[in-house]
Amino acid sequence: xxxxxxxxxxSLITIMGSLTLIFILIRLMPGNPIDYLISQLLYTxxxxxxxxxxxxxxxxxxxxxxxxxxxxxxxxxxxLRGDFGKSLLYLGTPVNSIIGHNLPWTLFLLSxxxxxxxxxxxxxGIFLAYKRGTKLDSAFTLGLTILNSVxxxxxxxxxxTVGIFTGIPYRGAYSVEPSFSLEFIANVFHHATLxxxxxxxxxxxxxxxxxxxxxxxxxxxxxxxxxxARGLSKRRILTHYVGKTAILPLFTSLVISLGFMFGxxxxxxxxxxxxxxxxxxxxxxxxxxxxxxxxxxFVIVISVVLGTLLADIIYYRIDPRVRRGEI
Amino acid sequence: MKKVVITQVTRARVVTWSIREAFYExxxxxxxxxxxxxxxxxxxxxxxxxxxxxxxxxxxxKGNPLEIYQPPSLKHPLGTDYMGxxxxxxxxxxxxxxxxxAFFAASITVLVGAAVGITSGFVGGVTDVILVxxxxxxxxxxxxxxxxxxxxxxxxxxxxxxxxxxxxxxWTGLALAVRAQVLALKNEEYIEAxxxxxxxxxxxxxxxxxxxxxxYVAINFLTSMVSAIYASSGLYFxxxxxxxxxxxxxxxxxxxxxxxxxxxxNPMYAPKTLHYILAPIMAIIGxxxxxxxxxxxxxxxxxxxxxxxYIKKLESPRGKKEPQxxxxxxx
Numbered sequence: 001x002x003x004x005x006x007x008x009x010x011s012l013i014t015i016m017g018s019l020t021l022i023f024i025l026i027r028l029m030p031g032n033p034i035d036y037l038i039s040q041l042l043y044t045x046x047x048x049x050x051x052x053x054x055x056x057x058x059x060x061x062x063x064x065x066x067x068x069x070x071x072x073x074x075x076x077x078x079x080l081r082g083d084f085g086k087s088l089l090y091l092g093t094p095v096n097s098i099i100g101h102n103l104p105w106t107l108f109l110l111s112x113x114x115x116x117x118x119x120x121x122x123x124x125g126i127f128l129a130y131k132r133g134t135k136l137d138s139a140f141t142l143g144l145t146i147l148n149s150v151x152x153x154x155x156x157x158x159x160x161t162v163g164i165f166t167g168i169p170y171r172g173a174y175s176v177e178p179s180f181s182l183e184f185i186a187n188v189f190h191h192a193t194l195x196x197x198x199x200x201x202x203x204x205x206x207x208x209x210x211x212x213x214x215x216x217x218x219x220x221x222x223x224x225x226x227x228x229a230r231g232l233s234k235r236r237i238l239t240h241y242v243g244k245t246a247i248l249p250l251f252t253s254l255v256i257s258l259g260f261m262f263g264x265x266x267x268x269x270x271x272x273x274x275x276x277x278x279x280x281x282x283x284x285x286x287x288x289x290x291x292x293x294x295x296x297x298f299v300i301v302i303s304v305v306l307g308t309l310l311a312d313i314i315y316y317r318i319d320p321r322v323r324r325g326e327i
Numbered sequence: 328m329k330k331v332v333i334t335q336v337t338r339a340r341v342v343t344w345s346i347r348e349a350f351y352e353x354x355x356x357x358x359x360x361x362x363x364x365x366x367x368x369x370x371x372x373x374x375x376x377x378x379x380x381x382x383x384x385x386x387x388x389k390g391n392p393l394e395i396y397q398p399p400s401l402k403h404p405l406g407t408d409y410m411g412x413x414x415x416x417x418x419x420x421x422x423x424x425x426x427x428x429a430f431f432a433a434s435i436t437v438l439v440g441a442a443v444g445i446t447s448g449f450v451g452g453v454t455d456v457i458l459v460x461x462x463x464x465x466x467x468x469x470x471x472x473x474x475x476x477x478x479x480x481x482x483x484x485x486x487x488x489x490x491x492x493x494x495x496x497x498w499t500g501l502a503l504a505v506r507a508q509v510l511a512l513k514n515e516e517y518i519e520a521x522x523x524x525x526x527x528x529x530x531x532x533x534x535x536x537x538x539x540x541x542x543y544v545a546i547n548f549l550t551s552m553v554s555a556i557y558a559s560s561g562l563y564f565x566x567x568x569x570x571x572x573x574x575x576x577x578x579x580x581x582x583x584x585x586x587x588x589x590x591x592x593n594p595m596y597a598p599k600t601l602h603y604i605l606a607p608i609m610a611i612i613g614x615x616x617x618x619x620x621x622x623x624x625x626x627x628x629x630x631x632x633x634x635x636x637y638i639k640k641l642e643s644p645r646g647k648k649e650p651q652x653x654x655x656x657x658x
Contacts, residue, residue, distance in 0.1 A: 010460070014467045025480040033480075142362070149615045151557045153564055154608050157583060161604070263472035267561055271583075281472060282565050285479040293476055300472045308467055 007312050011305045016076075018301045022294045023075055026060070027068070033290045034064055058092075059291055061085045084295035089287045095295035098280060103262075103299070105173050106269070106276030109192050110261035113199035118254055120200060121207025126243055128208065129215030141212070144205040153267040156198040160271060163194050170194050171273045195272045199265060203257075210253065215246040248318065252311040259307010263300040352638055357624045366620025373614055377422035386416035388572065399602055406602040408581070414606045420573040421607075424486060425556060425614070431490030432497070432555035433548045440498035441544055444505025445532060448513065459506065466499040471558065478562055484569050489562075493555050501547045508540045542629035549622045553615050560611055578607040 027034055034056060041052045049065075056064050061078040062071045078085070084095035124140075131137045163170030169191045176187050218224065219242060227241050257264070266278035273279065277296055284292035357363045390412040399406045405414040447458040477492050512518060521531050562568045563576025570577050582604035627637045 010463060011467075014464055017464060018468055018473075022476070025476075029480065146616050146619055149553050149557075149619050150612055151561060151615075153561055153579070154611060157579070157604065157608065161601070260469055263469040266471060266475065267565070270565060281475060282567070285475055285567050286565065288479070293479060297472055297476050300469055304469050305467060 003316065004313070007309060011309050014305050015301060019076055019079055019298070020072075022297065023072055026290055026294065027064075027071065027075075033288070034060060038064060059086045059088060079294075079298055084298065085291035087284075087289055087292045089284060089289035089292060095291050098292065099277065099295055099299055102275050102277055102280050105274060106262055106265070106278065108188075109173075109195055109269075109274060109276060110199070110265055111258065112192060113196045113265075114203075114254070114257060114261065116196065117200040117204045118207055118250075121204040122211040122243075122247060122250065124204070125208040125211025126215050126238060126246065128212045129219060129242070129246075130238060132212075132216055132219075141209070144208050147201070148205040148209065150202070151267075152198065152202040152265075153271060155201050156195070156268045156271040159194045159198045168194055173275055191274075195265070195268050195274050198268050198272075202268075207250070210250055211246060214249055215242055218242050218246045251318075252315050255311040255314060256307050259304045259310070262303045352634070353624075353628045356627045356634070356637060357621070360624045360627075362620045363622075363624030366617045366623070369613060369617030370621060373422060373426065373617065376419055377426050380419040380422065384413075384416050384419050386420045386573065387412065405606050408578075408603050414578075414603055417573045417578055418575070418606055418610050421575045421578065422610075424571065424574055425559065425576075425611075427486040428490050428493070428559045429552040429555045431487050432493040432559075433551035435490060436494040436497040436501065436551040436555075437544055437548045439494070440501030440547065441505055441540070443498065443502040445509055445536070447502070448506040448509030449528075449532060449536075455506075459503070462499045462502050465496050466503075468496060470496040471561075474558055475562070475565075475567060478567050482569065484571070489559060489568065490555065493558050494551070497551055497554065501544070504543060505540055508543065509536060512536055512539055538629075542626050545629050546622050546625045549618050549625070553618050556611065556614060556618075575607040575610055579604070582607065 026032055037056060038052055041047045041055060042049070047055070053063055053065055060075075061083060062074040064071065066074075082096055084099070086092045087095050087098060090098060124144075128137050128140055160170045162168070169175065173191050174184065174188050175191070176184055178184060224237065224241055227237050232241075262277045263281075264278075265276065266282055268274070269276045269278035270282045277299060280292060281296040281300075283289075284296060357367050390408070403413050403415065405418065408414055408417070443458055443462065447455045447462075473496060474492055477495065478489075481488075481492065483489055483492060518531060518535055521535050526535075559568070560574075560576035560579065563570075563574050564579045564583070566580055568576075570580075627633050
């Protein structure tokens with residue numbers, strides 16, 4: 001129990017820490033965006049002081065002429081309530097409604113991609129573990145190690161070129177009117193094809209290498225030898241005896257990577273103009289839309305913290321050694 | 328008089344020995360491994376390109392409007408871009424910045440990571456608890472979004488500041504790993520022996536513990552370079568870092584926004600602009616591959632036990648080609 005409480009506390013501190021960091025960047029750094037905005041409104045647009053303060057309050061959610069600790073408290077309360085202020089780029093649209101619109105797209109694209117990448121990766125990994133020590137294995141391992149380091153934006157750029165030459169859509173998430181029809185769903189999947197392939201190409205090698213290592217450890221254990229001695233078929237041993245055990249440590253990484261999904265595809269979403277959280281984060285940064293930046297970043301941090309917490313809890317349930325406090 | 332001579336002789340011996348240890352042996356180990364040999368050659372090529380390349384291949388930022396989107400030719404080995412500037416010259420002149428950023432970022436990552444890890448593991452107690460929890464905290468914050476947000480607020484332009492932003496969370500993994508290693512090493516017999524001999528903490532840390540974690544640190548240095556190249560070019564590509572004169576990430580951005588998105592879709596331009604987007608892609612991938620290949624020799628260089636065995640094997644007359652027994656486990 002103490003272990004769970006410790007984890008909960010750490011998650012809370014992480015969230016508060018990143019909130020404080022953003023507050024420092026947005027309000028306390030020399031030349032911060034709010035000071036800049038105020039001076040601009042006061043001197044170049046000649047707005048009265050009260051109007052300027054109200055203007056800033058409407059975009060950022062706190063009055064900039066109060067004492068700094070009151071500003072901080074108001075800011076934290078707003079963020080925790082899910083009120084991220086208003087976007088500068090989209091002219092006063094509340095940030096949380098923008099995020100509400102783009103969250104499902106990332107959720108759809110990334111869970112789809114992560115699942116396919118995971119399945120492909122572990123199949124290749126277990127195959128390589130079975131072939132360990134052969135030329136095929138070392139060639140594949142080298143290839144996967146190199147593939148693992150190829151930047152995602154490069155893969156995405158190459159696939160955009162492929163899209164241009166083959167006619168597979170490479171911009172946006174859909175091109176027909178949204179409705180609950182089969183046509184719309186097919187269209188959405190068609191648009192998700194190239195982003196999904198680029199995400200898979202970038203990440204599956206990591207899964208494959210991890211699975212290979214995990215499966216090789218399992219293959220050396222005694223009960224596999226016993227299973228071979230019992231004369232079970234190779235296929236059955238690979239799937240039921242090796243696969244099941246070797247996947248366990250990877251399963252927690254899968255949950256963690258699900259938590260990282262919102263920040264995990266900034267480049268891919270931007271290049272394919274896919275309207276997800278990452279796309280809006282990079283657009284907001286390019287346009288210096290600070291309320292939108294802080295909203296996107298906060299959502300990303302929350303999802304990562306939740307993912308990590310969930311992985312910890314699952315690990316706690318699965319592994320009896322953790323429950324007994326041995327690790 | 329006699330004493331002075333002796334110290335001079337030993338000093339000379341120490342110098343030759345350390346030259347041998349620091350340069351000759353690592354190079355030999357890298358050279359004997361095919362993968363790391365290719366990696367070293369690639370890296371040397373990039374270093375030459377960054378250091379003497381700019382003097383050999385001049386770069387004309389004005390370009391020539393009569394030579395827009397020229398395909399590769401003898402005059403322009405990699406063709407020209409949308410302003411008629413030579414693509415090869417841009418690649419050569421952009422190499423210095425990216426190598427500097429990668430080197431600075433990796434140095435900061437490794438120094439901070441090793442320092443925090445060793446302090447935490449060696450000192451223990453409250454310091455350990457605070458450092459470990461702080462590291463875990465930073466680890467949970469997703470690094471790429473954090474880097475993007477930080478570079479949006481702090482407008483940085485020079486390689487060192489960019490490197491500092493890139494390594495803000497990168498050191499955490501290394502710190503925890505080094506701490507675990509130090510904790511394990513602390514109870515080894517030879518460390519206890521060193522303590523009983525009354526050797527200083529400085530000696531124990533730098534002469535007894537550090538050599539044992541060096542291979543891990545060195546591999547981390549190379550992989551940190553790889554991820555710094557990834558992140559910095561990506562930030563330039565997204566247009567988050569300010570545009571500089573020549574940079575591979577900026578080239579990617581220009582090729583994508585001006586040459587790629589618009590021109591590639593236009594059938595009039597389509598095949599003509601491909602070289603412009605491919606040049607920075609190949610340059611980045613080549614550098615990454617070189618660094619990754621070099622990691623394959625790190626274990627033999629920095630792990631003291633592996634290294635002595637390896638050198639012995641290389642220098643023994645019959646050791647060069649020891650027939651390896653092929654083992655193929657069928658479960």
